[in-house]
Amino acid sequence: MGYTLTRSEFDQVLEGLSEKYRLYAPVLKKGQGRFTDTDVVIYDFVYSSSEIEFEKKSDYSFKEILTPLSQTLFFFTENVIKEADIDDSEAVVFLRSCDMHALKRLDQIYLHNGSHVDSFYKKIRDKLHFVLIGCTSSFQDCFCVSMGTNRTEDGYLFSVNYVDGHYDVDLKDASLEELFADSGAAAGDVTAAYVTENEVEVHVPEEIPNSVIGSDLWKEYDKRCVACGRCNLVCPTCSCFTMQDAYYTDNGKVGERRRVGASCMIDGYSTVAGGGEYRKKHGERMRFKTLHKISDFRKRYGYDMCVGCGRCDDVCPEYISFSNIINKVDAAVKEGES
Template identity: 50%
Template sequence: MGYRLLREEMNKLLQALKKNHRVFAPMLLPGKGRFSDTDLIGYGEINDIEEVVFDRKSYFSPKEVFYPITQTLFYFSPGEYREPQLDNRGIILFCRSCDIHAVARLDKIMLENGPYPDTYYLQLRNKLKFVLLDCPSSFTNCFCVSMGTQHAENYSFSLRPENGAYLCDVKEDIEGLFASLGEPWEVTPLFVQQNDITVALPKITEEQVASIITHNLWEEYKTRCIACGRCNTSCPTCSCFTMQDLFYEDNPACGERRRVWASCQVDGFTDMAGGHSFRQDKGQRMRFKVMHKVYDFEKRFGLPMCVGCGRCDDVCPEYISFANCVNKLTTALQEVKQHD
């Protein structure tokens, strides 16, 4: 069922939703850009529909809303511990098709990758409802069509501004708000049909892995990559974290355990007791990341980890393109096959 809402009606709907939900969307963050006096498109809690940025891609992914950059798991004191209280409200997340697919990838890692689900992730994930932002045309560096993530069905309602109003394809009329505020309308979400960038995914067999690992295509990244980790922190499907125990200065016997996002590209990520460290070479770190995104994850779960949002390409200070890395890998694989 589709509906058309004017700005005033859309804001009434938002205010009604906010009674029981926190509502997050891509919005303009003035002065938060990586260069002096520049702005940033990031996720924040909105109060007015005009705060939503429809025509630009967000710098960070929306995963920080339900998988926080820093998350306190529990507080401890001598003889006891307690988990922090959760906000009882649900979470409504305005995001694009690729990001909805990215959450499905995170679910695989956080909920299905071991004998038990990650309960801290699950608590917030269960609160989540998606609002699909229409994507009629491609943004810079996007390659979602190549990854098959340009179309999504898992959303409560879609949203598209058009001629001063907002068109919504409603699959879940939350609290009956659309029926009471909107005008019935024929609405079909718009999805991008073509990107400027095309990625050819490799088909790697187990017998070819050893040849790819030692291939010289990774050599250039020894010096190009500076191990800043921006590609991982902007990625909607990266899930690695590290643990931190904080002890309070006024009472060192008390504190809290936090988990914090980590990156397979940064120094120290693979450090072990005794001083040993895996993948100190930045080229091998790049190999690990690329292979995990397009081979290891798919081998385990049946679909590639990357969703083609292109944020890693957007943020890399060395202009390393993940899309180009994958295409180079595919070409290298063809060379390996010819050699065999």
């Protein structure tokens, strides 16, 4: 069922949704960018369409609702442990096709990865519903078409294309029909917008031999990469975390266990007891990350981890392009074949 909505009609729909759901969407945060008086697009809870950033790629992904950057899991004191409360009201997440595909990867890691289900993840995940933001054009550094993530057919309540100040909705969830009808929205023929080509194209080799590990191509990043880990933290599929046990300073018998985001590019990730560090060189870290995204994950689950959103390229302070690394790996594999 398709609708075309004006801003006020769309706001009325959002208002209706808000009664039941928290709305989680990309928001342009004024002045909160890295540099003075620059902005950043980060996910946050919203109430109206004017708060949602429909025209820019979000710098950070939706994953922060599912895998918070810092999450207290439980509190402990002496013999008692209490799990931390979470907001367990239902939420609707606005996201683009690449991120819908990223969701599948996160689910894979946290829910369908061997016999264990991550209960902390599941508790949040079970409360989430999704709205697909249609892409009317490709953004800088996107390579979703190459990764096959440019299109999403299902798994969402409705899709919305923001075009010329109005909102074109393709409603999938019949239970919301009344809400849309009440808003006075005009019926129309709408399908979710998606891009069919990106400026950036990559070719992921079908088989990546282990010999690539020893390739010289990684050496360049020993110097170029500064190991800041921004690529991991903006990545919608990076799911690594580490644990922190904090003992409160005024009473060491009380404390909390947190899990916080971790990055395979940042110092400390491969440090083990006794101080050993397995991937000291930044080029080695780059190799590890790259092969996880386009080889190792696939060996286990049958599809690539990287969704081609290009956020890692957008954020890298050293202008290192991950899409270019994929193509370098491809070239190295081809060279090895010949």
